[in-house]
Structures are given as C-alpha cells and as structure tokens.
Amino acid sequence: MHWMNRESLDLNLLRLFEAVYRLGSVSLAAEALGLSQPAASQGLTRLRLTLGDALFVRAHGRMRPTLRAERLAGVVQPSLTAIQDVLKEEDTFDPSHSKMTLRMHMNDIGEARLLPELMAALHPAAPGIRVHTTPLPHGEIADALETGAIHFALGFLPSISGTERVELLRDRYAVVVRAGHPMASAAKGKTTIQDLRKLEYVAVRSHSETLRILQQLGLDGRLVLTSAHFMALPAIIARTDLAVVMPQAIARRFLDAKRYALLPADLPRSMFTVSMHWSRRFEADPALQWIRRLFVGLFEDKGR
Template sequence: MNIKDLDLNLLRLFDAVWRTRSVSLAAQQLGMSQPAASQGLARLRSVLGDALFERSGAGVRPTPRADRLAQAVQLALGTIEEALNVSQVFDPMRSERVMRVHLSDIGEARFLPDLVLALQRLAPGMRLEAMPLAHDKIGPALDNGQLDLAIGFLPEVGETLQQPLLSDRYVLLLRQGHPVAKRWAQLKNAGSPNPDEVHALLAELEFAAVRTHADTLRILELMHWQHRLRLTVSHFLSLPGIVRSSDLAVLMPHNFAKGFADAGALAILEPDLPLRDFTVSMHWSARFDKDPCLQWLRAHVSRLFSTTHTSSSTEVES
C-alpha cells in the first residue's frame, strides 16, 4: 500500500480505538459520531487488509496486526503533535482541553477543591476529570494518553517521569476517648516511653483498613497486627465516621488525618512504624512531556502542592 492512501484522521481514530478498546469511547474522545467512527474504521480496514479489531464483550480487542501497528502509529502521531506544538503558545484562558487525573479518594477530597478553584480562575474553559485507576493500569494509561497525570504515592506505576510534591507519614487515627489514646497520652507525659511498653499498648488496638491501600496493610503485617484487623473497606473517606463511633483505629496519612482530627472527637497517635514515611509524587508519560497544556498544568499542580507542603510543615513543627 502507499502512504498517500491513508488519511491522518484514520490513524487518530485507530489510536483512540486501540487505547480505549471501544469504538464508541474513541468517537466520544475525538468528537465524532459512532457511525462516523465505524465508517472510518471500515475504510482503514479496507486500506490495510486486516480486521484490526474484533468484538470482545462490551468493547473490542485488537488483532495481532493492530498491536504491531499501534506503537508506530502512536510514535508518529506524537512526533507530529510535538512538532506542531513547538511554536504554539498555550493560552489557558482559551483552552477547552479535558484533563484526566488519577487521584485516590482522599487525594480527591484533599486536593481537588484547590485545583478546581485555580482552574476556574485561570483556565475557565478547561474541564477536569478524576479517573482513579488500579495501580497496574496507571502507567499504560499515562503512556497511551487515556490519563494525563497521576498524583499520589505510586511506587509501582512503571517507567514514568515524575516530580516529588510533598512528604507525608502514616499515623494512627482513633476516637479521642479511646482507652489506648488516654494511656498513650499518659506515657508521653511521663517522658520517653519504653518501646516495649508502647508496642504492648498498641497491640491492644483493633483496626480498620482500606482494601486497595497495600502499604497500610503491609505495616499491619510488619507490626504483627494483621490478626487484629476487624474491618476492610473500599475507601478511606468512610473510616473517620466509623472510627469516631467505635474502638477501631486506622492507619492514615498525616495530612488527611489532621483534617479529620481538627474537626473534633478524633485523636492522632504517631508511633515509630515501619514504612512510615513516604513521598507523594506527580507522574506523567515521556510521550507527552512537551505538551504545552500539560506543562502548564504540571507547573500549577506543583505550585499548589508547594503551598500545601509549606503549611503542613509549619503544623508539624508547631
């Protein structure tokens, strides 16, 4: 076949279908109707002499030929986009871009309000979509453009570019009147408590945990507390209310635990735990490193987290 027989828009359609595994989702991303997307895919199949995609459940799956073609198409489209963007001046006030960001449930609650307010002021036409994904899906989603940014403690997202945003630590959150909280305060007031005494005290706790938060579950294992796990839930945000009305304790990042404790009736304990310290980072794909819109968004996210980190550090020191 000859390259002159190919329409660049058909390659964009192919890339979108390959990434989303759905003709309808690809059509939606490209701003076209599903019938038009189906017709374009039929033209591309005719030119290439291959089915490219086959029906699979609610979507489609690529043929071996399509999988071999996908990387070359993505590389070619990325090269063209980068060349076109070299002289492009990004104007956030005129942008209507849809930005898709991975955040955990507590990340959404803590950081999305500030980000949304900033975008309403600086980029009113831009749209933001929170897209929480399983850890093993984040790297591929960043690389194929399904996701623009991922923010969090994500040590297993594959080869991505990243920027540290803030440091945090895991603490224990429990109700203020909890017997362990009272005895913890007594030990602290008496001076430097004996580590064995502290461990024996904390071993009396019963715990709630988040199913998908592997690090807190790992801490429970390393402390030999896993047999004290009484409740497992899907999201962190359901836990403060449960902790407030029960004797369960939960391991939670300090940045979020402090907000819940400040609202009343909850206490924070800060024992010396394994894997206690961690870093929240922003991740993105090298394929889109030069995208002017993403460069602007990354810079603004960095500024927002810098402000948050400064205030958090002040709180800890005081």
C-alpha cells in the same frame, strides 16, 4: 504513477513544486523560498526525474502544470499547509480559552488532599477545563499514561517506573482513634507496639501501604473491617474503639481535633511521598506543561 528514486523525494522538493505550481514561475518560486534560480531549476529537474513527468510546461509566459502535476498539487498543497500549521504552533497555552478534559489517576484520599486546592486555583484561571479523576489499578497506570488515556497519575506510587515525575508532598502514616479512646488518654509519651497490638483496626483495601504497615507489625489479624472506600471510616472511628492507619496530613486537615486523636506511635516505613507522574511522550505539550507548573506551585514543598 511511475516513481523512481522515491527516497530522494523530500519535503523541500515538495515545497518547491508547490511554489512553482502556485506562482507559475521558477524564478518567483526561488525568490519565495530563498533559493537561487539555478538551485530551484536543479531541484525541479530532480523532481521531474523522480516522478517521471515533466510536471510543468511553459505556455504564455507561465509554467503550466501537467495533468499529473494537477493531481499531485491536490495532495501536496493541503499536506504542506497542515505540516506548516503544526510546525508553527506556538509553544504557549492559553488556559482561559482551553476546553480540554484533564484526566488523572487519584485515589479517594488523594482527591481529598489535592482536589480542593487544585480546583480553587484551576477554575478561575481555566474555567473551560474539565477534570476527570479515576482510580486505576497500579499495574495499569504506566500504560494509561503512555497511551494518553490519562494525563497524570498522582499519589504514592512506588511500583510505577519508566515515567517522568515530580515530588509534590511528603507525609507520614499515623494511627487515629476517637478523642475519648482509652489509649489516647493513656498515651503520655509514645504509644508502643505492644499498645498498638491491643487495638482493633479498620482499613481500606485500595490503600495497600496501610495494610502493609499492619501486616509488618503483625496486626493484620486485628482487622475488624476492610472496606472499599475511605469515606465511611471516620464516622466508624468516632463511634467505636477501632483505630485506622491513615496519612497524618489528611487526619489533621479533615478530622475534627475535638473528635479524633493521633496516637504518638513510630510506625515502620511510615514516611511516604506524593508524586505527579506523566509520560515522556507528552513532556513538551504546552497545556500539560502549564498544568504541571500549576501543581508544583500549589503543592511542592508543602508538608515537608
């Protein structure tokens, strides 16, 4: 095909070509597109010059396509339909009919804190949505959001930059021991740093902030157990004199107050925020906008 001045072949010319092809008339095509007949004729002339082909010839009162126009129409018509379908998509989302899989970064404590309320609200409103959570290394989260491998990352993620985010929760770290622990009964007012240095600790490797607190207090040498997951730690605390540093809201919500005690200690930089992160690339996606609003409605301002 002989192409000339290809930069002048714009979408409007292709729409004009499709209308003339479909209607067999320049005047009807002009009317359908809201153009004057001279403007439509000029556009068709421009297209003919650009493509180096007559495209249409008058026969029996209609504009009959040339062979090249037939070939072009086979490409242009489905392409224009696809473009128009995308441009006419409604900026709405019907959760009741969605079959999407929602993919999110969360660690185990994040799942315990966020998933119960999320699923209780999400499943009745959007029963077809499937939820998949996975804990990613922090260095991989930004790329996973950018590529769409995950839709959201939730947690205390101070190392993540270049994303959109909204703060959902605020919490602080606390020291937890069993209810009958000698330190719990002896702590009348505040537990001092000297008191904390008498304890031995368990921790989870993936929760770097708890390890940072222990290290900052000079307590990393007092670690007896460093595990891969949090799930076993409450049972270990209940049966020993070991202590764990964990989010206060999680301790109060999931640990039986009759079996566990929070020591009244001031930990360094103990406040933290749980935020929801996403990529700017997907800012306008109606489904993800709906899910963001759901999260914010469930969690924003709680625990502050």
